Amino acid sequence: MKVKESKFISGNEAVAYGAITAGCRFFAGYPISPSSEIAENMSYLLPKYGGKFIQMEDEIASIGAAIGASIAGKKSMTATSGPGFSLKQENLGFACMAEIPLVVVDVMRGGPSTGAPTSPAQADILQSRWGTHGDHPIIVIAPTMVQEIFFEVIRAFNLAERFRNPVVLLIDEINGHMRAKVDIVDESEVEIWHRPKPENPVGWKTPYKRNEELVPLMPDFGDGARFNITGLDHSETGFPTGDPKVRQQLHYYLRDKIEKNKDKMIKSEYLNTEDAEIMVIAYGSTARSAMRAVEVLRSEGVKVGLFRPITLYPVPEKEIFEVCENVKKIVVPEMNLGQYVLEVERITKGKIPISKVNRTDGEPITPEQIIEAIKD
Amino acid sequence: MMAETKEKKHEIVIIEKNCKGCEICVEFCPTNTLGMHMGKCVVVDLDKCIGCKMCEIRCPDFAIFVDNPYAENFKKNK
Amino acid sequence: MARKDIDYSKYLRLEYIPHIWCPGCGHGSIMKSIIRAVDELNLDKDKTVLVSGIGCSSRIVGYMDFNTLHTTHGRALAFATGIKLARPELNVIVASGDGDATAIGGNHFIHACRRNIDITLIVFNNFIYGMTGGQYSPTTPVGSYASTSPYGNIDPSFNICRLAEAAGATYVARANVYSIAQADNFIKKGIQNKGFSVIEVITHCPTYYGRKNKLKTPADNLRWQKEVSVSIHRAKKMTPEELEGKIITGEFVNKSEEEYTEKYERLIIEKAQGKI
Ligand SMILES: Cc1ncc(C[n+]2csc(CCOP(=O)(O)OP(=O)(O)O)c2C)c(N)n1
Ligand code: SF4
Ligand code: SF4
Ligand code: SF4
Numbered sequence: 201m202k203v204k205e206s207k208f209i210s211g212n213e214a215v216a217y218g219a220i221t222a223g224c225r226f227f228a229g230y231p232i233s234p235s236s237e238i239a240e241n242m243s244y245l246l247p248k249y250g251g252k253f254i255q256m257e258d259e260i261a262s263i264g265a266a267i268g269a270s271i272a273g274k275k276s277m278t279a280t281s282g283p284g285f286s287l288k289q290e291n292l293g294f295a296c297m298a299e300i301p302l303v304v305v306d307v308m309r310g311g312p313s314t315g316a317p318t319s320p321a322q323a324d325i326l327q328s329r330w331g332t333h334g335d336h337p338i339i340v341i342a343p344t345m346v347q348e349i350f351f352e353v354i355r356a357f358n359l360a361e362r363f364r365n366p367v368v369l370l371i372d373e374i375n376g377h378m379r380a381k382v383d384i385v386d387e388s389e390v391e392i393w394h395r396p397k398p399e400n401p402v403g404w405k406t407p408y409k410r411n412e413e414l415v416p417l418m419p420d421f422g423d424g425a426r427f428n429i430t431g432l433d434h435s436e437t438g439f440p441t442g443d444p445k446v447r448q449q450l451h452y453y454l455r456d457k458i459e460k461n462k463d464k465m466i467k468s469e470y471l472n473t474e475d476a477e478i479m480v481i482a483y484g485s486t487a488r489s490a491m492r493a494v495e496v497l498r499s500e501g502v503k504v505g506l507f508r509p510i511t512l513y514p515v516p517e518k519e520i521f522e523v524c525e526n527v528k529k530i531v532v533p534e535m536n537l538g539q540y541v542l543e544v545e546r547i548t549k550g551k552i553p554i555s556k557v558n559r560t561d562g563e564p565i566t567p568e569q570i571i572e573a574i575k576d
Numbered sequence: 577m578m579a580e581t582k583e584k585k586h587e588i589v590i591i592e593k594n595c596k597g598c599e600i601c602v603e604f605c606p607t608n609t610l611g612m613h614m615g616k617c618v619v620v621d622l623d624k625c626i627g628c629k630m631c632e633i634r635c636p637d638f639a640i641f642v643d644n645p646y647a648e649n650f651k652k653n654k
Numbered sequence: 655m656a657r658k659d660i661d662y663s664k665y666l667r668l669e670y671i672p673h674i675w676c677p678g679c680g681h682g683s684i685m686k687s688i689i690r691a692v693d694e695l696n697l698d699k700d701k702t703v704l705v706s707g708i709g710c711s712s713r714i715v716g717y718m719d720f721n722t723l724h725t726t727h728g729r730a731l732a733f734a735t736g737i738k739l740a741r742p743e744l745n746v747i748v749a750s751g752d753g754d755a756t757a758i759g760g761n762h763f764i765h766a767c768r769r770n771i772d773i774t775l776i777v778f779n780n781f782i783y784g785m786t787g788g789q790y791s792p793t794t795p796v797g798s799y800a801s802t803s804p805y806g807n808i809d810p811s812f813n814i815c816r817l818a819e820a821a822g823a824t825y826v827a828r829a830n831v832y833s834i835a836q837a838d839n840f841i842k843k844g845i846q847n848k849g850f851s852v853i854e855v856i857t858h859c860p861t862y863y864g865r866k867n868k869l870k871t872p873a874d875n876l877r878w879q880k881e882v883s884v885s886i887h888r889a890k891k892m893t894p895e896e897l898e899g900k901i902i903t904g905e906f907v908n909k910s911e912e913e914y915t916e917k918y919e920r921l922i923i924e925k926a927q928g929k930i
Pocket of ligand 2: 588604606607608609610624625626627628629630631632642653
């Protein structure tokens with residue numbers, strides 16, 4: 201891979217650079233700590249590439265504008281933190297329902313409410329999955345390292361485009377503000393996906409006709425198709441329908457689009473898992489402490505491994521099941537009071553004891569805390 | 577005698593399936609050309625019509641057209 | 655007076671007509687007015703986008719043969735802003751109810767005015783929330799009845815055009831369904847204006863507002879509009895007391911100022927790319 205330039209930048213800046221490489225050409229946002237550097241960097245970078253940045257009047261408008269730009273054919277992104285993420289939920293659901301590609305970055309901070317604006321947390325895990333109302337499809341990615349953020353943003357865009365679905369990228373105050381050397385690469389060096397469209401958009405009347413991956417072949421607005429997009433239950437034509445069969449089928453499609461393609465969405469990292477008797481499951485910035493804990497204990501001869509889901513949703517169920525099959529204990533550290541651990545409990549069906557390591561005091565979980573839980 | 581000096585009659589097309597019987601056309605027709613029958617707009621006396629098209633403009637439902645060659649398009653849809 | 659024969663069907667998705675609006679609902683008349691305006695301007699349907707929020711009025715997008723987008727309640731202008739910025743060559747029109755535009759969408763409304771982005775907003779002001787069953791809205795007149803003001807409304811109402819003017823819209827006009835031909839002209843001029851245009855059309859909801867406020871038939875509602883309306887020219891000669899309870903129609907703003915996407919191109923893109 202040819203590196204275009206190496207920069208010493210923060211995770212938030214890496215989001216912006218990754219988005220540009222992915223082909224993002226529209227960003228709408230509203231300032232909020234600890235995410236504002238993403239908007240600041242996008243306002244600087246986008247016009248250089250002929251893209252557009254706009255600071256909207258609030259987060260609801262920001263995601264609305266981003267969806268609008270996506271409907272008009274631009275790869276779009278918005279970024280925020282907890283309170284703003286809450287405000288975005290209704291329109292996030294619209295994008296899920298209407299199947300509009302979109303990347304939403306949530307740089308997590310403490311909650312509920314205003315909580316701790318400048319302290320890290322992993323407070324929005326369940327919200328990222330179930331924040332908007334109704335059964336809906338969503339993809340959630342939670343990278344750990346700053347360099348990884350750069351590439352995961354590109355992957356987020358690729359998944360959003362390929363599956364015409366919003367992708368939520370979760371980082372937090374730690375890896376969002378942490379600075380590290382990041383290799384920036386051009387789009388020619390990475391795989392880039394574009395949204396499925398009909399070969400000839402002119403006169404296309406079935407924007408929800410699906411390809412073999414169950415993704416709608418939808419033209420962009422202005423390309424000669426003149427179709428309808430709505431958040432109401434709709435048929436293949438994009439028009440509202442009251443037909444129970446069509447409505448039910450639509451909801452199945454939305455579910456199955458993720459279910460049937462989840463192997464193309466799931467990405468995880470395994471560290472010393474083969475012979476492990478104790479399994480740590482950690483994601484996002486907490487995984488750094490977990491890596492350290494595993495390293496220290498391995499040097500002491502403790503058979504501990506780390507499973508790090510990079511895609512949180514769809515949940516890597518098979519992967520978690522397999523990696524935990526032969527362990528005596530599971531340790532799940534999270535900067536919340538126990539959110540993703542619910543998935544681990546569900547998958548392991550309570551057969552393996554789980555030790556939770558949680559804190560919401562605004563301080564990161566330390567390797568020592570994880571070591572203690574492993575030894576306990 | 578009057579009939580001989582009168583211009584050619586106006587053509588009023590009522591798309592019955594579109595008419596919701598709101599009576600707006602009837603109430604605002606300046607010449608009482610229109611009336612209601614069984615909840616739908618009907619022409620009562622075509623001779624009175626002066627072709628002002630107020631009914632066509634006011635009808636919220638694409639249900640009445642006056643001397644409009646495109647009225648037929650509304651008969652086609654189901 | 656002979657009017658041009660117009661082929662309304664050219665701009666409609668005929669398979670969805672008749673529309674869902676109640677008998678005599680003014681929304682249908684506004685849709686026809688939009689068609690006449692668009693027809694006169696000969697807008698390219700493929701390059702025209704119609705965006706709406708949620709409400710009875712917002713259902714208009716299903717019927718019109720453009721690129722149509724039915725968004726969330728109050729947010730149409732935000733979506734439309736994204737579309738216009740992404741593809742400035744598109745004609746972007748937004749249809750909104752009074753609740754959609756000035757209650758839940760009030761913030762987006764004033765900010766779109768402020769930016770002067772080339773979008774034409776048509777507000778279907780029926781003084782009530784039609785879709786949810788006739789609750790009072792930010793434009794319900796004081797003393798009127800609604801399903802949530804059984805004792806009469808005490809909330810002062812917004813003057814949508816004055817609000818738009820104060821917030822910076824460059825074309826602002828008000829018409830009513832009774833004199834609907836005037837709306838054709840305002841909508842046409844609004845679309846022609848390179849900037850943010852607001853056309854408020856006073857309409858009626860006979861089903862809820864009318865029934866609760868002694869305007870029994872659709873025709874009663876139209877007659878009421880005629881009674882309370884005063885042209886902007888006549889209003890200038892009237893005292894505040896005389897104007898009490900009146901609705902002024904006409905053009906409030908018609909000025910030319912640099913449009914947002916053009917400004918973005920000229921002052922941001924060119925600067926960022928080192929051209930200036
Ligand atoms: C977030 C949200 N809140 C409330 C509603 C319910 N709702 C639907 S339409 C509407 C009001 C519609 O009134 P208006 O915008 O004046 O349009 P009209 O129906 O009168 O044309 C409301 C409150 C909704 N759909 N979404
Ligand atoms: S065209 Fe005028 S006179 Fe004739 S029916 Fe219609 S409203 Fe009446
Ligand atoms: S105005 Fe239209 S819908 Fe109403 S009664 Fe007349 S023809 Fe029928
Ligand atoms: S409820 Fe009122 S606004 Fe809605 S369609 Fe009926 S008359 Fe029109």
